Amino acid sequence: MKRHVALLLALAAAVPVRAGPVVDPLGSPMWTAHARTLFGDDPVRFDPRVKVDFPIIAENQRAFPVVIDARTIPGVRRMILFADLNPIPVAIDYRPVAAAAYVATRIKLDQRTPVRGAVQIDSGEWLVWGGWVDAAGGGCSTPPVSRVKGDWADHLGEIRGEAWPLPGGDSRLRLSFRHPMDTGLVENIAAYHLEEIDVRGADGRPLAEMAIWASVAEDPALTLMPRIGAGERIGIEARDTNGRDYRAQVEVARQSPLPAPPAP
Amino acid sequence: MMRLSRRAVLAGMATLSASQARAADAYRIEPIAVADGIWMVRGANEPIAPGNGGAIANIAIIATPAGTVLCDCGPSIRYARSLRAAAERLTGTPVVRVYVTHLHPDHGLGIAAFEPAMVAALPGTTAALAREGAGYSDAMYRILEDWMRGTELVLPGRQVTTEMEDFGGRRLRLLALSGHSGADLAIVDEATGVLIGGDLVFHDRAPSTPTADLDRWRASLDRLKAEPHRCVLPGHGPLDPGGVEAIVQTRDWIDWLEQALTDAVKAGLDMVEAGRIAIPDRFSTMAVARYELQRSVSHLYPALEARLLPRIDRPRQE
Numbered sequence: 001m002k003r004h005v006a007l008l009l010a011l012a013a014a015v016p017v018r019a020g021p022v023v024d025p026l027g028s029p030m031w032t033a034h035a036r037t038l039f040g041d042d043p044v045r046f047d048p049r050v051k052v053d054f055p056i057i058a059e060n061q062r063a064f065p066v067v068i069d070a071r072t073i074p075g076v077r078r079m080i081l082f083a084d085l086n087p088i089p090v091a092i093d094y095r096p097v098a099a100a101a102y103v104a105t106r107i108k109l110d111q112r113t114p115v116r117g118a119v120q121i122d123s124g125e126w127l128v129w130g131g132w133v134d135a136a137g138g139g140c141s142t143p144p145v146s147r148v149k150g151d152w153a154d155h156l157g158e159i160r161g162e163a164w165p166l167p168g169g170d171s172r173l174r175l176s177f178r179h180p181m182d183t184g185l186v187e188n189i190a191a192y193h194l195e196e197i198d199v200r201g202a203d204g205r206p207l208a209e210m211a212i213w214a215s216v217a218e219d220p221a222l223t224l225m226p227r228i229g230a231g232e233r234i235g236i237e238a239r240d241t242n243g244r245d246y247r248a249q250v251e252v253a254r255q256s257p258l259p260a261p262p263a264p
Numbered sequence: 265m266m267r268l269s270r271r272a273v274l275a276g277m278a279t280l281s282a283s284q285a286r287a288a289d290a291y292r293i294e295p296i297a298v299a300d301g302i303w304m305v306r307g308a309n310e311p312i313a314p315g316n317g318g319a320i321a322n323i324a325i326i327a328t329p330a331g332t333v334l335c336d337c338g339p340s341i342r343y344a345r346s347l348r349a350a351a352e353r354l355t356g357t358p359v360v361r362v363y364v365t366h367l368h369p370d371h372g373l374g375i376a377a378f379e380p381a382m383v384a385a386l387p388g389t390t391a392a393l394a395r396e397g398a399g400y401s402d403a404m405y406r407i408l409e410d411w412m413r414g415t416e417l418v419l420p421g422r423q424v425t426t427e428m429e430d431f432g433g434r435r436l437r438l439l440a441l442s443g444h445s446g447a448d449l450a451i452v453d454e455a456t457g458v459l460i461g462g463d464l465v466f467h468d469r470a471p472s473t474p475t476a477d478l479d480r481w482r483a484s485l486d487r488l489k490a491e492p493h494r495c496v497l498p499g500h501g502p503l504d505p506g507g508v509e510a511i512v513q514t515r516d517w518i519d520w521l522e523q524a525l526t527d528a529v530k531a532g533l534d535m536v537e538a539g540r541i542a543i544p545d546r547f548s549t550m551a552v553a554r555y556e557l558q559r560s561v562s563h564l565y566p567a568l569e570a571r572l573l574p575r576i577d578r579p580r581q582e
Binding site: 060 | 311402403406474530531532534535536537539554555558559561562563566569570573574575576577578579
């Protein structure tokens with residue numbers, strides 16, 4: 001009997017863990033369904049090295065900042081940011097083609113929900129971590145500020161950004177787009193959002209690519225770390241669900257910015 | 265036929281059990297004498313939370329020959345009823361006036377416990393409450409649940425349009441200012457020189473900025489500093505007996521905050537990172553500093569980014 005148990009345990013350890021049976025440390029009612037949709041038959045494991053960082057309070061449920069930092073994990077090829085209980089769960093599906101495994105943005109929260117980062121490594125395995133966030137409802141179902149003000153069309157297509165070199169050959173790229181990012185869940189406003197953003201070197205080589213959804217906050221802001229050095233030009237191309245194209249260009253500064261005060 | 269979703273039923277059950285658990289909770293109103301005929305009821309130096317019932321703002325009770333005056337009245341009808349009873353026991357006279365210093369729910373949602381005709385606020389406060397009060401009320405119910413039971417949004421029935429109100433010889437100077445919100449009322453009791461700052465003045469408790477205009481706030485603090493007074497009863501935190509320190513500290517924090525967030529944008533930080541920057545040692549006496557810093561990042565950062573990050577979009581190819 002004892003030997004059988006040991007054999008079973010050995011077998012269990014050898015067989016890659018499937019999405020279904022993995023026990024969710026967050027106890028989310030939607031974990032199994034999302035895991036099946038997002039990861040299919042790929043192996044999945046919870047791993048705190050996928051750092052999912054956010055503030056201690058969801059002060060604004062229309063724009064909740066989240067960082068996924070998986071730079072300590074080798075071979076990251078895809079990073080997904082999702083909130084289990086949002087009506088549009090996935091916010092960003094990021095492929096850091098030639099970039100560090102780091103992405104920061106702001107998302108909408110429609111209620112208290114797990115917020116997670118899932119990264120896929122070269123073996124095909126998914127590593128997942130995250131935490132519960134308590135939030136007032138309605139982040140996805142209230143109209144964007146620019147719709148209420150009525151000036152969204154005046155600013156559509158404005159892109160701001162800056163890039164600085166980091167030690168080790170990467171750069172820190174900050175981008176913000178003016179876009180209403182309509183969810184389609186607000187009365188009489190159809191879904192309308194950025195759906196694709198590509199970041200390239202001056203020679204056209206791909207650095208970073210992402211699909212994004214309307215659960216990203218209005219006027220999407222992004223921080224990425226493409227592998228490109230001081231003085232080089234970065235091209236940004238984006239497209240929204242109406243087929244409108246967006247183009248921007250930024251040169252990586254010659255110097256790093258003055259350091260911000262150190263974290264405590 | 266009425267259909268309930270499973271979520272609605274579950275939510276209902278959760279609310280029921282929480283209510284039963286908390287039904288016996290009561291606010292402790294403990295007025296502290298700060299000057300002749302003026303008492304302060306201290307709010308907790310904490311975020312609004314079930315553990316404190318939302319009683320985080322300071323309240324002032326003033327005894328006058330014409331009756332009792334309250335400056336702010338707390339987050340809920342339950343709080344305000346307890347406050348009213350405690351104040352009337354203390355002074356032996358009925359409440360005749362309630363000033364609401366500004367729109368935030370920890371200071372004013374309790375006005376439901378008073379006849380609207382005795383509740384006075386700046387016109388800008390009443391307009392803001394009419395516009396945003398329901399949203400604040402929803403948020404308070406979500407966090408505080410049963411503490412809020414029966415609290416409905418009631419608008420002040422009187423507008424503060426004069427610079428002074430006389431209560432049978434006890435005169436209160438009424439200062440119409442702004443900056444913490446669109447309309448902030450500060451009050452000076454002429455008899456004792458107590459300045460009731462509302463949330464223009466915080467003391468050893470980090471200032472909150474959800475509706476702040478920092479330039480106007482600075483101008484209002486300058487005005488308060490120049491206004492003759494002896495001590496300051498701040499909106500949050502302990503009494504400032506000297507009357508200067510709390511004003512200077514509030515100013516110091518908002519100046520630091522704006523510069524620190526500006527530097528953070530220039531250094532390429534995102535909002536999560538900006539919420540983690542070091543807070544200078546001189547603010548170590550301030551309660552909930554990290555919490556308010558992270559709230560302020562949410563309030564102020566996007567506008568700073570829009571101002572400081574350069575435009576990089578290129579003309580569209582048609």
